[in-house]
Amino acid sequence: MRRLLRRRHETEAQVAGEVAAAAAVVTQPADPDPEAAAFFDVDNTMMRGASIYHFARGLATRGLFTTSDLLKFAVGQAAFRLRGNENPEHIAVARETALAFVAGSKVDDVVRLGEEIYDEVMADRIWAGTRALAQSHLDTGQRVWLVTATPVELAHVIAQRLGLTGALGTVSETRDGVYTGHLVGDLLHGPAKAEAVRALARREGLDLTRCTAYSDSANDLPLLSLVGQAVAINPDSELREHARKHGWPIKDFRTGRKATMAALPIAAGLGAVAGGIAAGIALRRHYRSK
Secondary structure, eight states: OHHHHHHHHHHHHHHHHHHHHHHHHHHHHHOOOOEEEEEEBBBTBBSSHHHHHHHHHHHTTTTTHHHHHHHHHHHHHHHHHHHOOOOOHHHHHHHHHHHHHHOOOOOHHHHHHHHHHHHIIGGBBHHHHHHHHHHHHHTOOOOOEEEEEHHHHHHHHHHHHHTTTTEEOOEEETTTTEEEESSSSSOTHHHHHHHHHHHHHHHHHHGGOOOEEEEEEEEHHHHHTTTTTTEESSHHHHHHHHHHHHOEEEEOOOOOEEEEEHSSSSOOOOOHHHHHHHHHHHHHHHHHHH
């Protein structure tokens, strides 16, 4: 049974990758180095903490989410990060739970709130060092893409605010501008990120041996191993060990609060899904009150 679930998860990861690449929107004109690009994870790589958690915080300030709900979400993410166990069965269950809540939410509302909340809550949480790395790629004429499990609409907002080329994120099915409560494929997580970058490379004519990828998590090893240059940013212990073994550059922009940061709600896999559940609950409450 577990083998069948894992095989199904691998197939859904391929579909998620293809869909994410198809949904990627280029926000800047073609660059002078069309075969090279850089790919950045978001949570704890480009941004301190989890983008979807910060989004939920923004909803809380608008009265769409209670402090109690936010606390439960934060504790759940921290517990998951400490356990560190992640498998297809758990992801599948969490995904289906999340989707039950987002059904009926309006895409335009999510985008509008994402823009507002980025400016209010997220902008100050961008790692200056990682942002500088992204800019260095742009300055040499390379395209720069975010690759994240966060919803593609929020990923696009972050990419636009940072002046990047575009973003690959988890794609939810919509009908008439409203979320149906179904994903197209799977979460853009782990192997699905690598599939998305492969699909994007085919579409954009990228030479992956000339591309660079950045991440904080060992969950992104499929992506990091796909490109010519991998860089570990604020890495977890497993990624740090892997990077040292393979001679990958390691950059840590965290301060002496590393131990504290490790316990904060930093989304990965199920943590990102939990954020989707939190945001979905808040949005549904909002719509029902209208």
